[in-house]
Amino acid sequence: MTDTKNPGEKTLSVAQPKTLTLKRSGVEQGVVRQSFSHGRTKAVVVEKVKRRAHGPETGKPEPAPPSPPSHAPRPPQQQQRPPAGGGGGQRPSGGAGPRPQGGGRPSGVVLRTLTEEERSARAHALADAKVREAEERKTAEEEARRRKEREVAERAEREAAEARKREEEDRRRVEDEAKRKAEQEAKKRFGDDESARAAVPAAASAATPSSSSPRPARPAGTTPASTTPSVNARTAVQEPDEEERRPVRRGSGAGPARPVPAPKPANKTTTQKSRGRLTVVTALDAGEERERSVAAFRRRMQRLKGHAANEPKEKLVREVTIPEVITIQELANRMAERAVDVIKLLMKQGQMAKITDTIDADTAQLIAEELGHTVKRVSEADVEEGLFDVADAPEDLLPRPPVVTIMGHVDHGKTSLLDAIRKTNVVSGEAGGITQHIGAYQVTAPSGAKITFIDTPGHAAFTAMRARGAKVTDVVVLVVAADDGVMPQTVEAIQHAKAAKVPLIVAINKIDKPDAKPERVRTELLQHEVQVETFGGDTLEVEVSAKQKTNLDKLLDIIGLQSEILELKANPNRPAEGTVIEAKLDRGRGPVATVLVQRGTLKVGDIVVAGAEWGRVRALVSDTGASIATAGPAVPVEVLGFNGTPEAGDRLAVVDNEARAREVTDYRSHQKREKQAARATGMRGSLEQMMSQLKTSGRKEFPLLIKGDVQGSVEAIVGALEKLGTDEVAARVILSGVGGITESDVTLAEASGTAIIGFNVRAHKEAREAAERLGIEIRYYNIIYDLVDDVKKAMSGLLPPTTRETMLGNALILQVFNITKVGKVAGCRVTDGVVQRGANVRLIRDNVVIHEGKLGQLKHLKDDVREVTTGHECGMSFENYQDIRVGDIIECYRLETVQRSL
Incomplete structure (x- = not known):
């Protein structure tokens, strides 16, 4: 460190610079044993701080600091007191006076005085040290308080444990005394004195330590005589329990530890009491220590708990869901009752049943209500709830094209009229010139609106097809030929339209023929309560010609006007619903169903259910043969992807997943089989x-x-x-x-x-x-x-043929002749018709038929003849019959077999 006092003077330097720090003085380390509640101890290193008192606190005068040299006067601001609670004998390291070294001798190095900033920083550091020491002191006091509370709690727990142990020892002592008395009474009762006398030397020998066996430990301060147990036939040394043998560990702060008692000598030969009689149980348990049985433990727990366990529990009332058929086991599980109780109730009702038998919903409801439960009845048909006819919000409905069904008698030009509208030639592909399939097509009217047409066959056998067409339609177009008039299938189409409650439009076709009489058609329709507008009615009618394509635009305009009046709307933004119009099995494409979508939008990949069949839509094909991705309301489309061929007329719906589809189809398949079985049973009986x-x-x-x-x-x-x-x-x-x-x-x-x-x-x-x-x-x-x-x-050909009689003639018996070897012969005159040989005859006497048989012989004079005509006389005899009289009448007839037909 360098510092310049005055310019021109030498620089003061220190060889090894040191960091200025505050160090504590008088700190010592020690080791303290810390105890825990579970008996463990741990050595902890702690610091012991010796505090140095200042001034009046100790009564000793504080040594005066050495006076600074004269060339470095100490300002009054540098005289600061040491912080309270800090190192009392440690002065600030940044003082301006000389730094004491070793024995307090001045080092001879003069330090510079502190600046104002350094003095303020040091003051702040001292203040922070005071605050930190105050916090540490507070924390130490809190920790001491907690330690004291913990030691008090541990002491209380130990006292409680010792009390419980003493109670347990007293209880065991009482039980051992009672057991000993019971054994003594048993010995007295069975007279087992010899076994008791034999057990005395054995117990004495076991109690005396041998030279080879180790001597048991003796507690300090006892004599060998005090540790030797007394030998008695009726007294045995009790082996201490495991809890008594385990020493109790206590912490250092828990007070003086109790002396651990020395383990008492134990010998199993002395604890094993002699039994009066050798049994299998005593032989097997001879080398084992007797323990408390499970029954004894249960009795003890019952005594501790009192009679709370014997109190009746509160019965739980459940809501039991009961289907149409349920087994007894399943019903008991749903009620949380025993199946035995259910069977008992059935037996009271006079019904013997097993746990696997099924009962109907009514019986199950009676049983559940008798047991105090509430019942919720469900049906198998509930799986179809929410599948169809879910109401849509009015704001979600959008306009849709109308569905028009063309109906009428066979060969009245229905398909030809539709071909003229669609500009196709479907008729040429029909066998025999008649329509035998139901078809669905969509065309665009001149106004730009789309119209869906459904073409139905006109043959009498296709009644079901016409009924299906009437069910899914919005408007029915009744096609009547002007040269043929109203026919049976025309009347049937009118009835279907009335049953479906849809408006009717009459199209009088073939007006281009010379013998066409449209007025005749209008008049004949009046007989079936169909009054057209020409006659003042409300049924629209139009004269058309499919061959000449006359008034086709007018027919489409009338259909569009009728659909506007109906205000046809549907919600396209929902799962699709529709009706299967036709279904077939294609060898290359599999099951194919022609579906008319009525609500929602059908998309490729949807899981659909139709009748007893389901599948995932693999492809959608329009009426023109093009593949499409979606089909909206009133759009006819062919659906590929069904597992089997659905039936025509089945309703189609889109479901969420395959599990739902299987559930619905399984129920419908079951219903279908039951109907077929019932029909077969009704037919056969x-x-x-x-x-x-x-x-x-x-x-x-x-x-x-x-x-x-x-x-x-x-x-x-x-x-x-x-x-x-x-x-x-x-x-x-x-x-x-x-x-x-x-x-x-x-x-x-x-x-x-x-x-x-x-x-x-x-x-x-x-x-x-x-x-x-x-x-x-x-x-x-x-x-x-x-x-x-x-x-x-x-x-x-399976019908039996019928037999028809043809009358030939009658004859009157005039005289009876008795001829030898021949019998009686009747002489007759033919009164009517002709009599033939070999024909069937009846003998009538007094208007009563006496005999029926065949004519044996027929003679005229003496010659055999084939027939005799009216007015001639002849002789006749019957085969195997002789009772003939004068005046009887003979009828002659022939039997003819006629083949019947349906």
């Missing part, structure tokens, strides 16, 4: 009913296996064949489905002895080969007329 039906009616069945291209066609075929049945013969459909004819179908047909009918489908190669090998007939049809007619003829 019991075995006795079946036998009685065979005896009385003799109804014959014509088995069939039907495969079609679409679900609607198969449904129509099955419905048409069921209508052909009579009381004597009926068609029984073994299997019906969509898709091609497979090998399994041929196997089923061979097992049931039935024929296979394919409608617009063909058999696979394997199925065709199997059918040829097994001799199974496969018939293909593409027109429903031909299919129904052929099945009708085949079923007619």
Whole structure:
């Protein structure tokens, strides 16, 4: 360190600079044993600070500091008192006087005086040191107070533990005394004196230490005589418990420790008391120390707890959810009751049941209420809650295109009219010139608005298709041919429209024909309560020509006007809902369903449920064959991705996940199987009913296996064949489905002895080969007329033929001749018709038929003849009958067999 006092003087320097610090003086270190509550101790290093008193506190005068040299006068500001509580004998290291070294001799080095800033910094440091020392002193006092409280608590705990130990020792002493008395009474009762006398020398020898065994430890201050136990047959040295053998550890601050008693000598031969009789239990427990049994421990706990455990617990009342069918075990679990109690209640009601038996919901409710629980009934149909018909907010509804269904009689030009609107040629692809499928299309009107059309077949067998079309439609267009008028399917379409409560628009088609009479159509519609506007009604009507494309724009304008009146709206921003219009099985694409979306938006990837089938949408195909990503309200679309082919008419809905879809489809599949089983049971009945039906009616069945291209066609075929049945013969459909004819179908047909009918489908190669090998007939049809007619003829062959009588003539017996070896012969005159040989005859006497049989011989004069006409006489004899009289009348007739038909 360098410093310059005056200019021109020499520089003062110190060889080794040192840091100026404040050090404590009089600090010593020591070791203190710290004790803990659990008996452990620990050595802790502490510091002992000796405080130096100043001035009047000690009574000794403070030594005066050495006077500074004359050339460095000490200012009065430098005279500071040392801080209270700090190192009393330590003066500030930055003083201006000479620094004392060794024995206090001046070092001869003169230091510079402190500046104002240094003095203020040192004052602040001293003040901070005072505050810090005050805080440390306060912390030390708090720690001492806590230590004292902790020691008091530990002392109280030790006293309580010692008290508990003394109580336990007293209790054990009492129990040992009671046990000893009980053993003495048992010995007196069984008279086991010899065993007691034999145990005396054994106990004495065990109590005397041998030369080879180590001598037990003797406590200090005792004599050997005082440590030797007295030998007695009825007294044994008690072995100290483990708690008594363990020394008690105490901390250093817990007061004087109690002397640990020396362990008493123990010998198992003395503790093992002699038993009166050798049993299996005593033989096995001979070398073991007796311990308290579990039962004794439980009795002790009951005595400690009192009778609280025997008090009846409060019964918990639960809300039990009961489905339609539940097992006894599941019901007991939901009620938190024992299954035995449930079975007891059932037995009281007269019902014997096992724990795995099922009971109905009513019985389960009675049991739950009798046990004091509340019941919540649920049904399996609850899985469909929230699946359909969830109301939308009015502000979320947006306009949507109308859905128009075209209906009418067959060959009235429905598909031709739709082709003219769409500018397509669907009719050319239809077999037989008739529509046999339901179709859905979307067109754009001249005004720019979109309209969805649904085309329905007009054949009588497609009633279900027309009903489905009427259910999903907003407007029905009734097509009536001007040259044909109102026909049966026209009337049916009117009834469907009225049942669906939708507006009706009449399109009078084929007005371009020469024999067209539109006024006739309007008049005939009045008979079915359809009054058009021309006759003052409220039903819109328009005359059109699909061939000449006349008034098609007018028809579209009327449809748009009707849809504006209806104010059709739907919410596109929600999960989709719709109806399956048609379904089929494509060999390349799998199950394909034609769906009309009614609410929401259907997207690729959605999980959908339709009837008993579900799947994930793999692709959406529009009516034009283009793949689309979404389909909004009133948009017809083909959906690919179903696990199986749904049925036409099923409602489609989008669900959240596959688990929900499986839950819904499982319930619907179960319901479907139950309905089929109930229908089959109702048709067949019991075995006795079946036998009685065979005896009385003799109804014959014509088995069939039907495969079609679409679900609607198969449904129509099955419905048409069921209508052909009579009381004597009926068609029984073994299997019906969509898709091609497979090998399994041929196997089923061979097992049931039935024929296979394919409608617009063909058999696979394997199925065709199997059918040829097994001799199974496969018939293909593409027109429903031909299919129904052929099945009708085949079923007619099962009908029994009828017998019809044809009257030939009558004859009157004039005389009876008795001829030897021939019998009686009647001489007759033919009064009416003709009598033929071999014909059937009746013998009538007094207007009562006496005999029916055959004519044996017929003779005219002496010759055998084939027939005798009116007015001639002849001789007749009957086969195996001789009782003939004069005046009887003979009727001659012929039986003819006539084949019946349906």
